Amino acid sequence: MNTGIARDRKNLLIGLVLLAVLLVFGFTSGDSVLLLLGKISIMALFAMSLNLQVGLAGLQPLGHSLFFGLGCYSYAIFVSKLGVNPYLAVLLALAVTFVLSLFVSFLLVRRSDVLSFTFLSMGLCTLAYTAVLKIQFVGMDAGMSNVPGLPFAAGIRPTYFLIVAVVAVMIFLIYLYLKSPFSWMLRACRDNRHKSECIGINIPHVRLIGVTVSNMFACVAGILMALRNNGAYTSSIAVQLSFEGLIMCLLGGLNSFWGPCLGAAIVTSFNTQITNLTLYTNFFLGILTMAVVFFLKGGILDPELEYKLRKLGRKLRKPRADSKGGTSNE
Amino acid sequence: MSFSYLIQVFVIGLATGFIYYLTACGLSLIVSGMGIVNVAQGSFFILGVFLAISSFDKIGFLGCVIGVPLVVAVLAIPFERCIRPLYGKNVFYTLLITFALSLVVSDVTYYIWGSKHSMIPIPQVLKGSVKIASVTLPKYYLFICVVGLVIYFAYWLMMEKTKLGKLLRANMYDREMVIALGYNMNVLFIAMLAIAFAMSALGGVLNSGFASYDAKAAVTVFTNVMPIIFIGGLRNMKATLPSALLVGELCAFGAILTPQLYSLLPALLMVIVMLVRPQGLFTKEAK
Numbered sequence: 213m214n215t216g217i218a219r220d221r222k223n224l225l226i227g228l229v230l231l232a233v234l235l236v237f238g239f240t241s242g243d244s245v246l247l248l249l250g251k252i253s254i255m256a257l258f259a260m261s262l263n264l265q266v267g268l269a270g271l272q273p274l275g276h277s278l279f280f281g282l283g284c285y286s287y288a289i290f291v292s293k294l295g296v297n298p299y300l301a302v303l304l305a306l307a308v309t310f311v312l313s314l315f316v317s318f319l320l321v322r323r324s325d326v327l328s329f330t331f332l333s334m335g336l337c338t339l340a341y342t343a344v345l346k347i348q349f350v351g352m353d354a355g356m357s358n359v360p361g362l363p364f365a366a367g368i369r370p371t372y373f374l375i376v377a378v379v380a381v382m383i384f385l386i387y388l389y390l391k392s393p394f395s396w397m398l399r400a401c402r403d404n405r406h407k408s409e410c411i412g413i414n415i416p417h418v419r420l421i422g423v424t425v426s427n428m429f430a431c432v433a434g435i436l437m438a439l440r441n442n443g444a445y446t447s448s449i450a451v452q453l454s455f456e457g458l459i460m461c462l463l464g465g466l467n468s469f470w471g472p473c474l475g476a477a478i479v480t481s482f483n484t485q486i487t488n489l490t491l492y493t494n495f496f497l498g499i500l501t502m503a504v505v506f507f508l509k510g511g512i513l514d515p516e517l518e519y520k521l522r523k524l525g526r527k528l529r530k531p532r533a534d535s536k537g538g539t540s541n542e
Numbered sequence: 543m544s545f546s547y548l549i550q551v552f553v554i555g556l557a558t559g560f561i562y563y564l565t566a567c568g569l570s571l572i573v574s575g576m577g578i579v580n581v582a583q584g585s586f587f588i589l590g591v592f593l594a595i596s597s598f599d600k601i602g603f604l605g606c607v608i609g610v611p612l613v614v615a616v617l618a619i620p621f622e623r624c625i626r627p628l629y630g631k632n633v634f635y636t637l638l639i640t641f642a643l644s645l646v647v648s649d650v651t652y653y654i655w656g657s658k659h660s661m662i663p664i665p666q667v668l669k670g671s672v673k674i675a676s677v678t679l680p681k682y683y684l685f686i687c688v689v690g691l692v693i694y695f696a697y698w699l700m701m702e703k704t705k706l707g708k709l710l711r712a713n714m715y716d717r718e719m720v721i722a723l724g725y726n727m728n729v730l731f732i733a734m735l736a737i738a739f740a741m742s743a744l745g746g747v748l749n750s751g752f753a754s755y756d757a758k759a760a761v762t763v764f765t766n767v768m769p770i771i772f773i774g775g776l777r778n779m780k781a782t783l784p785s786a787l788l789v790g791e792l793c794a795f796g797a798i799l800t801p802q803l804y805s806l807l808p809a810l811l812m813v814i815v816m817l818v819r820p821q822g823l824f825t826k827e828a829k
Contacts, residue, residue: 266634272633272634272637274637319813319816319817322816322820323820323821325776326633327573327577327579327633327776327777328776330579330633330637331579331768331771331772331776332772332812332816334765334768335765335768335769335772335809335812335813336809336813338765338768338809339806339809339810339812339813342805342806342809343803343806346802346803346805346806347802347803451761451765452761455638455641458634458637458638459638462634462638491652492649492652492653494645494646494648494649494758495645495646495649495650495653497642497645498641498642498643498644498645498646498649499642499646501638501639501641501642501645502624502639502642502643502646505628505635505638505639505642506627509631509635
């Protein structure tokens with residue numbers, strides 16, 4: 213099996229290749245492809261930030277889209293309603309999300325019950341969603357449109373490059389975060405509560421920081437979404453998006469670095485492309501999820517699945533030496 | 543704002559509360575009994591609504607109230623079969639599988655019934671209002687309150703006095719012991735789910751007398767009901783009724799005071815309760 217260093221190197225290499233591919237697309241493709249790829253990149257960041265809670269900390273928030281939507285909406289409100297300079301608005305949106313995230317995370321991690329965490333996070337997300345739907349100031353169900361983006365990145369192509377650059381930096385930060393000693397504390401809390409309490413980890417405290425960090429990444433993704441759409445829409449704060457995020461994480465693989473990214477690509481293209489063919493997107497998404505839950509519990513990029521496939525490939529290769537073992541599972 | 547007006551609002555709140563109770567009780571039964579989150583609970587409510595609408599012409603109102611929950615309860619068998627491989631695994635999987643089921647059921651509902659909203663006509667007996675001590679009260683809402691109370695007592699009797707109820711309660715404390723005594727856990731779970739689904743569908747049938755629902759509103763119903771479970775206290779089944787009634791009243795009186803924002807109130811109350819009493823408003827000891 214891969215050692216840690218080899219795996220890290222592989223992950224970084226995949227990242228560089230992905231970045232190069234996205235940049236090539238940025239120079240050569242038309243607007244519609246760029247919009248789709250931009251959305252996929254944003255969703256990839258969203259799914260990875262969610263995986264910092266699901267895969268790393270072992271928590272299942274159903275209201276992660278709250279912070280995605282908060283980023284979206286607070287940027288839109290600051291820029292178009294309060295007339296703040298866009299650069300300042302980005303910082304203010306981050307600050308607002310940070311404060312609210314601390315408060316919400318404090319509510320969430322106070323009880324050690326997993327179901328409590330899940331349910332309450334969903335309740336808070338619903339609260340925000342209903343509020344957005346009802347309040348005139350943020351445009352009710354029509355959302356907010358015509359929100360100006362950052363001045364230096366006006367237009368679809370510059371915005372796309374901005375998105376790719378920011379997402380790349382953020383994913384690199386997530387990569388560093390996953391290598392930090394702090395992330396091992398979160399893993400310890402996930403795997404064995406009692407032992408980690410014994411060695412002196414303050415579980416609510418550690419989780420509070422972990423959840424907040426994850427929320428901040430989601431907020432960055434939300435701000436990017438506001439820039440891409442030139443506006444903030446209610447779908448960005450809906451509970452459905454949180455569920456889709458969980459599906460992305462599961463589909464790609466909770467325990468692998470690039471898993472959520474792959475899941476985001478699949479789910480987003482599924483959502484945008486299937487809609488052209490049928491009205492019943494959710495039906496097929498449901499069937500897809502059920503299939504993944506039943507047959508691929510660890511997701512597509514699961515290390516265990518890779519190991520099994522390798523073993524199967526070796527078994528197949530032994531009797532027939534010339535056959536190529538199709539073991540790659542990218 | 544006269545006194546009789548307030549009483550009317552109170553009764554409407556009570557009826558809303560009982561409808562919430564019917565859905566929330568099933569949810570709470572599943573949470574405390576099986577330890578899983580059933581996100582699909584709302585879709586059975588919606589199924590109740592739409593089955594009632596299409597079968598109303600043939601079997602009448604009473605037939606709907608009795609028949610539709612029974613039909614929906616049968617769905618517990620395939621549902622249980624779907625989540626059976628996931629017992630004891632991470633909660634995450636059951637969460638997603640129930641969400642996926644709710645998506646599928648929603649779209650099937652949408653496929654069959656389309657996007658039209660409609661309601662069932664209330665029978666002649668329950669139309670209009672009655673006058674009790676100079677207060678005019680709508681009959682249908684009183685009817686809902688009565689049905690809710692009857693269901694509550696039937697449920698209570700079932701839980702406290704019958705063998706099934708004993709088994710369900712025993713299962714909450716020590717599942718392995720129940721299995722060791724030779725009871726088939728899967729059948730017990732099916733019974734539990736059937737009760738939960740039937741109650742939820744009954745809520746849908748009663749609700750379709752005065753409000754219409756979108757075929758895709760399953761998750762919305764679920765998110766509306768969820769604050770109730772939190773306000774009462776998660777895993778505390780006895781708290782469901784008081785908190786459901788509280789939320790019903792809150793919605794009813796909130797609708798008068800802030801017609802714009804009243805649907806926010808339950809979730810807001812939930813946040814406040816979680817701040818002040820994390821274990822729930824009607825739950826005594828903290829674990």
